[in-house]
Amino acid sequence: MARPREYDEQEVIAKAVELFQRKGYDATSVRDLLEHTGLSSSSLYAAFGGKEQLFLSALRAHAEVEQLTLLQQLTAPGGLRNNVHAVFHGLIQLLLEPDNNSSLTLRAAVELATSMPPVFDLLSEYIQELTDMFATLLQDAQDRGEVSSHFPAADLAHYLLFNAYNLGIIERVGRSREKLERYAAIALSVLDGPSSGGRQ
Amino acid sequence: MARPREYDEQEVIAKAVELFQRKGYDATSVRDLLEHTGLSSSSLYAAFGGKEQLFLSALRAHAEVEQLTLLQQLTAPGGLRNNVHAVFHGLIQLLLEPDNNSSLTLRAAVELATSMPPVFDLLSEYIQELTDMFATLLQDAQDRGEVSSHFPAADLAHYLLFNAYNLGIIERVGRSREKLERYAAIALSVLDGPSSGGRQ
DNA sequence: CTAGATATGGAACGTTCGTTCCATAAGGTG
């Protein structure tokens, strides 16, 4: 019953994700956001509440996509073990693309989790959700004997999740497909089970 | 042959490390640095060249300490395998202390490696050095049969190094000794050797 | 067609940023 909006809220948030992911929170200015989204400052503040609120919305949206993507990849046909391998290799592929950017959740965790409580809360809950979801799938695979049961499924899930994020960091300090692949090979070896000996 | 400095250069850099580590590069202002170090802006610019230069000096200093500490811990008596375990547990202990901050190198890698080329260069070289040093020690341990030879020493070194950094990220999104310990247990299990089977 | 309501554009606000500049202080050297 008044003048309608000239933008799509989802698109604006997607653009914001893109920018925050590329430059980080501090280094992204409101003017950058305005330019990149086409909004005017009044609209941004009226609809999204300011820079911090927009960032939180962007982070939530990014997390949701990330979670959905991961779930789809892990529940694809072919068995969980293969799917986990596929996730890691897909991630490496993604990271090696030009102008890639590693996950916004990772970036937010390092940059902001200690200084912005809402970010900490959001990420804590998000990681818990991802871990739980992943753990359920791993438990099933363990029951099927498809994955080693040497470590509890919940611990494995937590471990694999953070190793996936870790690829994004490795890529930042020396992008090399070889290094990433070798790293993934070792990280994924825990799916194969316990040591055959050697503990002193 | 002129007025002497009223501060110790090393101390100033140590203070800068502290600040950058706690708040990150962007969020640390020059005024923060002046207040925390006791310098006046003229002195800071005359002696350290400005914020970015001071940060690079701080990063170099931090990396040097980190490298030396790691080397000492790994070459302590008791065997490499035990020493690696000790490094991980010591790191967990450190991370759980109140007002801890994870490594400045980690923070710099995520925040700045893509936007500040000198940081990228410094970190790339640094990681390479650490990996090489670690790989040498691992190779010896493998020759002795103390550590599994299933993975190349260089790959293991790279893997373990980044998993150590990863503890700092895990701590940021949910500080829990249990999670960190369980994560470390899985990460370190690769020292015990290859799977006893289970590959499909 | 008018009245009310919401969205937009962009100037402007006060603050803080990194940096520069200059007068003053302080110590080694002749």
Added chain:
DNA sequence: CACCTTATGGAACGAACGTTCCATATCTAG
């Protein structure tokens, strides 16, 4: 004891920051 060089303190700079405000535009409801 001056002289020269370097260090210090702090005011000041222009630019950029996040945010606010208001006149104008654009729609729906009566």
